[in-house]
Amino acid sequence: MNAHSDHANNISFAIVGSGGAGAMTAGAILLEAAGKSGWYGLLNRSVGPQIRGGEAAALVRLSTKPASCMSKQFDILVAIDWKNADRFINAMPVASGGLVICDPAAGDPPKAVLEADCTIVQCPIGELAKSLPGGRENMISVGLVTQLVGLSLERVMEVVATKLGSKGEAAIENGRACIEAGIQAAAGFGHAISMAPPAEKTCDRWLITGNEAVGLGALRGGIRFAAAYPITPATEVLEYLAPALASVGGALVQAEDELASINMIIGASFGGRPSITATSGPGLSLMMESLGLAAASETPIVVVDVMRVGPSTGIATKSEQSDLNIAVYGFHGDADHVVVAPLGVADCLFTAQWAVHIAETLQSPVILLSDQSIGQARVLIDKPAEVSFLTRRKPFEKADEPYKRYAVTADGVSPMSIPGQNGGQYTADGLTHTERGAPSSARHDQRIQLEKRRTKIEGFDYGDHWGVAEGDDGSDTVILTWGSLTGAAREAIDALAAEGISARLVSLRQILPVPLKALEGALAGAKRVLFVEQSFSGQFYRHIRAHIDLPYEVRSLNREGPYIIGPDEIATQIREWKAQ
Amino acid sequence: MNAPCFKASDYKSDINPIWCPGCGDFHVLMSITKALAKLGRPPEQIAVISGIGCSSRIPAYTNCYGFHGVHGRSLAVAAGLKVARPDLTVLAMSGDGDGFSIGGNHFLHACRRNVDMTYIVMDNRVYGMTKGQPSPTTEPDWDSALSPGGTGLSPFHPLVIALASGANFVAREFSGDIKACTETIVQAINHPGFSFVEILSPCVTFRPDEREWKNQVHLASVPETDDPARAARRIMTDDGMNTGILYRGRRKPYFASVSDEEGDISALEAAFEI
Ligand SMILES: Cc1ncc(C[n+]2csc(CCOP(=O)(O)OP(=O)(O)O)c2C)c(N)n1
Ligand code: SF4
Numbered sequence: 096m097n098a099h100s101d102h103a104n105n106i107s108f109a110i111v112g113s114g115g116a117g118a119m120t121a122g123a124i125l126l127e128a129a130g131k132s133g134w135y136g137l138l139n140r141s142v143g144p145q146i147r148g149g150e151a152a153a154l155v156r157l158s159t160k161p162a163s164c165m166s167k168q169f170d171i172l173v174a175i176d177w178k179n180a181d182r183f184i185n186a187m188p189v190a191s192g193g194l195v196i197c198d199p200a201a202g203d204p205p206k207a208v209l210e211a212d213c214t215i216v217q218c219p220i221g222e223l224a225k226s227l228p229g230g231r232e233n234m235i236s237v238g239l240v241t242q243l244v245g246l247s248l249e250r251v252m253e254v255v256a257t258k259l260g261s262k263g264e265a266a267i268e269n270g271r272a273c274i275e276a277g278i279q280a281a282a283g284f285g286h287a288i289s290m291a292p293p294a295e296k297t298c299d300r301w302l303i304t305g306n307e308a309v310g311l312g313a314l315r316g317g318i319r320f321a322a323a324y325p326i327t328p329a330t331e332v333l334e335y336l337a338p339a340l341a342s343v344g345g346a347l348v349q350a351e352d353e354l355a356s357i358n359m360i361i362g363a364s365f366g367g368r369p370s371i372t373a374t375s376g377p378g379l380s381l382m383m384e385s386l387g388l389a390a391a392s393e394t395p396i397v398v399v400d401v402m403r404v405g406p407s408t409g410i411a412t413k414s415e416q417s418d419l420n421i422a423v424y425g426f427h428g429d430a431d432h433v434v435v436a437p438l439g440v441a442d443c444l445f446t447a448q449w450a451v452h453i454a455e456t457l458q459s460p461v462i463l464l465s466d467q468s469i470g471q472a473r474v475l476i477d478k479p480a481e482v483s484f485l486t487r488r489k490p491f492e493k494a495d496e497p498y499k500r501y502a503v504t505a506d507g508v509s510p511m512s513i514p515g516q517n518g519g520q521y522t523a524d525g526l527t528h529t530e531r532g533a534p535s536s537a538r539h540d541q542r543i544q545l546e547k548r549r550t551k552i553e554g555f556d557y558g559d560h561w562g563v564a565e566g567d568d569g570s571d572t573v574i575l576t577w578g579s580l581t582g583a584a585r586e587a588i589d590a591l592a593a594e595g596i597s598a599r600l601v602s603l604r605q606i607l608p609v610p611l612k613a614l615e616g617a618l619a620g621a622k623r624v625l626f627v628e629q630s631f632s633g634q635f636y637r638h639i640r641a642h643i644d645l646p647y648e649v650r651s652l653n654r655e656g657p658y659i660i661g662p663d664e665i666a667t668q669i670r671e672w673k674a675q
Numbered sequence: 676m677n678a679p680c681f682k683a684s685d686y687k688s689d690i691n692p693i694w695c696p697g698c699g700d701f702h703v704l705m706s707i708t709k710a711l712a713k714l715g716r717p718p719e720q721i722a723v724i725s726g727i728g729c730s731s732r733i734p735a736y737t738n739c740y741g742f743h744g745v746h747g748r749s750l751a752v753a754a755g756l757k758v759a760r761p762d763l764t765v766l767a768m769s770g771d772g773d774g775f776s777i778g779g780n781h782f783l784h785a786c787r788r789n790v791d792m793t794y795i796v797m798d799n800r801v802y803g804m805t806k807g808q809p810s811p812t813t814e815p816d817w818d819s820a821l822s823p824g825g826t827g828l829s830p831f832h833p834l835v836i837a838l839a840s841g842a843n844f845v846a847r848e849f850s851g852d853i854k855a856c857t858e859t860i861v862q863a864i865n866h867p868g869f870s871f872v873e874i875l876s877p878c879v880t881f882r883p884d885e886r887e888w889k890n891q892v893h894l895a896s897v898p899e900t901d902d903p904a905r906a907a908r909r910i911m912t913d914d915g916m917n918t919g920i921l922y923r924g925r926r927k928p929y930f931a932s933v934s935d936e937e938g939d940i941s942a943l944e945a946a947f948e949i
């Protein structure tokens with residue numbers, strides 16, 4: 096009766112309701128309950144340009160294995176109402192054999208739903224809610240999905256109890272009544288798409304968004320100061336950090352704009368406190384001049400860019416990987432620096448911690464390129480391993496000679512004094528300077544300091560953190576990607592392997608400096624290389640091509656936002672290519 | 676034990692200023708080093724932060740910790756530093772172009788934020804470094820290659836803006852009066868919150884007419900006040916040449932508690948466990 100087996104390893108559902116209907120809360124409760132039951136999964140949202148009252152859909156995928164991206168179709172769609180639903184229904188259609196539950200009072204489903212090969216069941220969600228004290232449509236929806244996918248009421252109630260705890264016992268009981276009503280209604284549908292049992296838990300699970308994970312990773316790395324100017328989809332990094340920093344003796348200042356926020360963190364870092372800010376493309380554009388200052392004055396800072404669709408204001412709520420160019424090439428002058436990118440939500444923690452380590456060790460700006468698709472996704476992950484770096488600035492020690500803040504050293508890193516240290520006074524400067532830091536327009540000073548800074552950036556031991564190489568290493572077919580699309584590429588390779596088609600994955604966490612040796616090593620033996628990136632112009636492809644030879648057959652799967660490239664598209668490309 | 680005693684020269688570096696002979700900024704540098712000696716804090720506990728311009732070259736000429744940043748952002752660097760390191764004495768330095776034009780927005784918000792630091796603007800009513808263009812404080816009819824015949828715009832009034840935006844200490848001095856400058860800088864540093872001192876500092880090269888300032892400045896006839904309404908009344912009749920402290924307010928400085936302890940993040944991690 097449906098395309099899936101009765102016990103699916105993956106189920107995707109959407110709860111649709113206009114803003115304020117509580118669709119997101121319902122999705123979050125279900126995801127967390129699934130996590131408590133041992134499944135993996137993730138939650139993303141589809142929101143409109145209106146801040147409230149626009150369309151909202153909670154998009155949830157549950158999986159027996161770690162899941163890093165949304166499916167391209169829904170197996171179950173619960174519509175509290177259909178307001179504006181046609182806007183996203185085309186981006187994520189109902190699967191053939193899928194189930195659509197809608198309230199007859201909400202009117203006819205959109206054309207795309209009516210034309211889909213799916214079962215439409217009517218359920219008076221609104222009436223059910225009204226018939227119960229304190230009844231809420233979104234809680235009825237929670238009950239519907241609980242029954243359809245085979246979650247336990249007990250687990251769901253554990254989550255509801257913590258979420259509604261502050262509203263008192265009655266609110267929790269009202270919630271339970273709604274959920275039970277939903278369960279009962281769904282039991283009568285005669286149609287279920289239940290999950291296969293979860294694999295045994297080998298470690299604790301976390302439920303976290305990419306933006307939160309970046310914030311936490313930064314704190315793990317030692318960040319104790321942040322300056323903030325809000326921008327979608329980066330604001331949650333800053334909102335996470337505000338109380339979190341305060342709880343560990345740090346501080347966050349809300350700045351008047353990004354010109355201020357970047358310069359505030361430069362000032363704080365000059366004062367010895369590891370510092371961070373987070374922004375998105377428009378803010379990064381404003382920060383570029385001062386990022387150059389951080390490079391020239393050798394002030395360690397981390398700038399997180401949660402990329403969205405550009406250029407200009409673009410589509411603020413949707414994802415793209417199109418800030419690679421500005422992050423890598425946006426500086427005037429020759430400003431060596433570092434750009435890194437987390438390989439999915441679970442990796443945000445590590446990559447942010449690593450970014451702080453690099454910035455502090457190299458006394459350099461580090462740009463971390465996350466994006467909306469991972470920043471705002473709430474994901475069930477295995478508890479991340481503890482990682483520890485020996486992070487510290489090369490300290491200034493008092494000597495007899497006058498202090499040289501920008502002294503040439505073997506590794507290019509100079510001892511850095513901190514205000515308060517006697518004998519360590521210097522003026523940090525964006526002007527070309529001597530080793531002591533005095534302004535200079537001499538040719539040799541320009542050369543010496545450029546070389547010094549290049550030495551520290553290029554000579555640093557980035558270890559094996561440059562990226563990942565996975566899959567059948569005998570395969571001559573490589574999917575080469577970076578950052579947030581790593582998960583989709585990984586799933587594509589798994590799907591291909593199940594069909595007996597071999598391909599391997601190479602994905603970069605280190606975008607600048609390009610890890611030449613590691614990348615060439617990882618590509619050795621390849622005949623075909625498929626570049627995969629979320630950028631209209633193929634920024635990643637051009638960047639890599641500018642740095643290494645590509646003596647392979649090369650193709651590119653690259654596209655602008657807002658539609659995220661998914662595993663199936665990647666698999667299709669490889670399948671067709673290999674069949675030729 | 677006696678506190679160590681410092682001389683003005685202890686706050687001066689061995690770098691020779693690039694300024695033109697006769698530039699008012701020499702006197703500002705002198706006043707700052709004298710004020711710091713009076714305060715008696717060791718040079719390593721003082722940070723001098725600036726933007727870009729002739730005036731903004733000043734940090735490297737001191738023996739304090741310095742930051743010579745980008746054009747217009749000295750206040751942001753200084754605020755970040757002071758919040759992160761409340762133990763330091765922080766001076767932010769700008770020119771009229773740096774502070775009121777490209778950095779104008781930060782000026783408003785620094786007054787409003789009221790971080791405990793001192794902001795000294797060396798106002799020569801011209802862009803000196805870029806060789807003589809009108810700034811926000813330049814007279815409307817001042818002729819230049821970039822704005823022939825003058826801008827026709829009425830000048831920006833830094834003291835009015837500072838007062839209206841919430842600065843906690845507002846003063847104007849003339850660079851040539853080193854004694855008064857020194858004393859006002861001491862007062863400004865000692866006053867909690869955001870202190871703003873405009874120092875009229877002639878650009879003898881592009882505004883030779885400003886050599887006359889020494890004859891035009893005069894001590895304000897009205898004493899300082901802690902009442903913003905009285906300060907506002909006085910400032911509306913200001914001819915731009917009044918010197919002295921105008922306003923000393925009682926607003927609470929910006930507060931953020933920072934600690935040198937490492938901080939335990941285990942509770943933050945546990946919050947994500949399900
Ligand atoms: C972003 C940027 N724009 C323009 C300049 C060029 N510039 C350097 S100094 C300056 C004006 C400085 O005027 P002011 O702050 O009054 O300082 P003064 O030289 O008069 O002391 C300008 C426009 C720059 N350095 N950076
Ligand atoms: S140009 Fe004017 S402001 Fe600049 S150093 Fe010379 S006199 Fe001073």
Ligand SMILES: [Mg+2]
Pocket residue numbers: 728770771772797798799800801802803810
């Ligand atoms: Mg000027």
